Amino acid sequence: MTQNPLLEQVAGDFYTNNFAKTAKEGSLILNLGPQHPSTHGVLRVVVEMDGEYILRAEPVLGYLHRMHEKMAEVKTAAQFIPNMGRVDYGHALGWNWAFVGAVEKLAGIEVPERAEYVRTITCELNRLASHLLWWGAYLLDLGAFTPIMYAFDDREKILDILQIPTGSRLTYSYFRVGGVAQDLNEDCIASIREFIPWMRSRLPMYKDLVSDNIILRKRIEGVGVIEPEACRRYGATGPVIRGSGVAYDVRRSDPYSVYPKLDFEIPTSELKDARGRYDVRIAEFEQSLRIIEQCLDMMPEGDVLVKGAPKPAWKAPKGEAYFAVEGARGKIGVYLVSDGGKTLYRTKLRAPGFCNLSLFAEVSQGTILADAVAILGSLDLIIPEIDR
Amino acid sequence: MNAIKEAFKTVSDLWSLMVGLRVTGKYFLEPQRTVRYPWKALANTATYKGHLELVGGMKDPFKPRCISCGMCALACPSHCLTVVKKKAPKPTPEEEKAIAEAKANGEKPRDKTPKDPEQFIYDYTLCSLCGTCMENCPAGALRFSKNIYMAGYSRNDFLFDLVVKLRESEATAPTEPAAPAAEKSEA
Numbered sequence: 336m337t338q339n340p341l342l343e344q345v346a347g348d349f350y351t352n353n354f355a356k357t358a359k360e361g362s363l364i365l366n367l368g369p370q371h372p373s374t375h376g377v378l379r380v381v382v383e384m385d386g387e388y389i390l391r392a393e394p395v396l397g398y399l400h401r402m403h404e405k406m407a408e409v410k411t412a413a414q415f416i417p418n419m420g421r422v423d424y425g426h427a428l429g430w431n432w433a434f435v436g437a438v439e440k441l442a443g444i445e446v447p448e449r450a451e452y453v454r455t456i457t458c459e460l461n462r463l464a465s466h467l468l469w470w471g472a473y474l475l476d477l478g479a480f481t482p483i484m485y486a487f488d489d490r491e492k493i494l495d496i497l498q499i500p501t502g503s504r505l506t507y508s509y510f511r512v513g514g515v516a517q518d519l520n521e522d523c524i525a526s527i528r529e530f531i532p533w534m535r536s537r538l539p540m541y542k543d544l545v546s547d548n549i550i551l552r553k554r555i556e557g558v559g560v561i562e563p564e565a566c567r568r569y570g571a572t573g574p575v576i577r578g579s580g581v582a583y584d585v586r587r588s589d590p591y592s593v594y595p596k597l598d599f600e601i602p603t604s605e606l607k608d609a610r611g612r613y614d615v616r617i618a619e620f621e622q623s624l625r626i627i628e629q630c631l632d633m634m635p636e637g638d639v640l641v642k643g644a645p646k647p648a649w650k651a652p653k654g655e656a657y658f659a660v661e662g663a664r665g666k667i668g669v670y671l672v673s674d675g676g677k678t679l680y681r682t683k684l685r686a687p688g689f690c691n692l693s694l695f696a697e698v699s700q701g702t703i704l705a706d707a708v709a710i711l712g713s714l715d716l717i718i719p720e721i722d723r
Numbered sequence: 724m725n726a727i728k729e730a731f732k733t734v735s736d737l738w739s740l741m742v743g744l745r746v747t748g749k750y751f752l753e754p755q756r757t758v759r760y761p762w763k764a765l766a767n768t769a770t771y772k773g774h775l776e777l778v779g780g781m782k783d784p785f786k787p788r789c790i791s792c793g794m795c796a797l798a799c800p801s802h803c804l805t806v807v808k809k810k811a812p813k814p815t816p817e818e819e820k821a822i823a824e825a826k827a828n829g830e831k832p833r834d835k836t837p838k839d840p841e842q843f844i845y846d847y848t849l850c851s852l853c854g855t856c857m858e859n860c861p862a863g864a865l866r867f868s869k870n871i872y873m874a875g876y877s878r879n880d881f882l883f884d885l886v887v888k889l890r891e892s893e894a895t896a897p898t899e900p901a902a903p904a905a906e907k908s909e910a
Binding site for chain 2: 499540543
């Protein structure tokens with residue numbers, strides 16, 4: 336049999352070939368994705384395997400790159416808000432907030448107090464929806480089908496509530512520079528008040544159904560241990576670093592909006608493994624509910640949009656600003672540079688998922704493939720956010 | 724001692740499965756939560772955004788309130804709106820005379836151009852339903868429709884003239900006694 340002279344070209348693309356250069360003798364190069372049910376969209380991971388064990392792994396990104404940062408250069412600040420709903424479909428309002436917050440910081444715009452509360456309530460509801468999505472999808476990755484049905488039952492209720500002020504169910508563009516687009520009406524507040532005890536009543540059920548389940552515990556306990564030092568090295572934030580025992584949360588460490596006035600805890604876990612990250616997210620359900628409850632009681636009457644809020648033709652003043660919020664996946668940061676022109680000179684979006692994913696290459700070394708999927712899921716990745 | 728511990732652990736592990744099964748059994752007996760869509764639709768669509776539509780005027784609900792200022796087209800992040808202004812009607816000989824007289828007196832002639840748009844082209848394929856156009860409309864002439872299940876066979880089905888759409892909506896609107904048919908032809 337003659338060997339194909341073009342074998343190097345047909346055997347794989349640049350990433351695979353480059354990755355295979357340092358491969359061990361007799362190992363297998365495998366592409367996990369870009370289309371694989373457990374990669375949530377189009378994440379591709381090239382792995383070098385020895386039998387069932389992973390020797391090396393390398394995530395390949397960019398399949399969902401949509402030039403959001405470039406688009407910010409051709410749109411005015413107010414016109415860019417719809418983009419922010421589409422960076423991360425899981426926690427769209429967190430991104431909304433990070434961007435409008437950065438513009439407000441740059442221009443020195445004060446937001447009415449009621450708008451701050453409305454922002455906090457909707458953002459926390461969105462965080463709940465995001466965690467429910469993760470919870471269902473993670474267990475789906477691990478082979479349990481029914482939990483996603485329970486998660487989506489509750490998630491639908493949140494989406495119904497958020498639909499009242501925002502008009503959409505997933506890619507919200509609700510926040511405006513200087514406030515929000517619409518006030519929460521009586522209906523909406525009543526349904527949020529109804530939802531809180533309902534969600535509380537569901538949490539013990541989640542514990543009985545899944546969290547205590549021995550099959551799940553055997554799958555995630557002791558898998559994917561990440562040391563706090565590694566988290567810091569990669570810039571991991573959100574439940575990933577909190578799952579490693581570091582109580583780092585932007586809402587507390589760099590407080591913004593009304594969070595300093597609220598009483599809530601930052602759940603952490605000393606387990607450092609996939610179970611720790613799982614526990615942190617489950618504990619965050621209760622904390623988010625607490626925040627929403629307090630906000631509803633403390634919310635004053637008033638406007639939700641500042642008078643003279645920027646119109647689409649508004650020019651941002653010269654300067655630069657950085658604003659970070661705590662998203663469901665970690666620290667969402669937006670860095671703006673304006674030269675006083677019609678559009679922003681540069682918009683840098685810091686996606687928490689990008690840093691969290693970078694950990695995967697190191698953590699997955701030496702684990703079996705099934706555990707790698709459990710680690711990947713525990714990082715809570717939303718690929719559109721990573722690629723931006 | 725270790726054997727007892729092991730046995731106890733096995734039992735508690737098995738018990739966790741039984742607890743989970745109890746939850747599943749409980750929900751199995753509850754009524755169905757999902758809706759089988761084509762046969763039954765949800766009723767929570769009242770606040771959901773459909774495509775854009777023009778708001779009718781006070782006098783004639785099927786003639787747009789729009790004043791063709793073009794703010795919406797300027798504000799739109801995805802450039803999906805095109806507003807075509809109406810041309811000024813050709814003046815009759817008497818009117819021409821009046822204009823010439825007014826000019827001679829140093830007055831500005833009255834602009835007789837109708838304010839409402841000739842065409843209001845809307846590309847739904849580009850629209851992200853952000854509502855920027857609505858917020859920047861000085862006349863309050865735009866809103867989101869309730870038509871959320873819109874589907875089409877070709878790309879052109881989503882490129883439409885909102886003025887025509889508003890006029891067509893008269894056919895399906897509930898008939899009111901105070902809506903003379905002769906008035907709509909002038910638009």
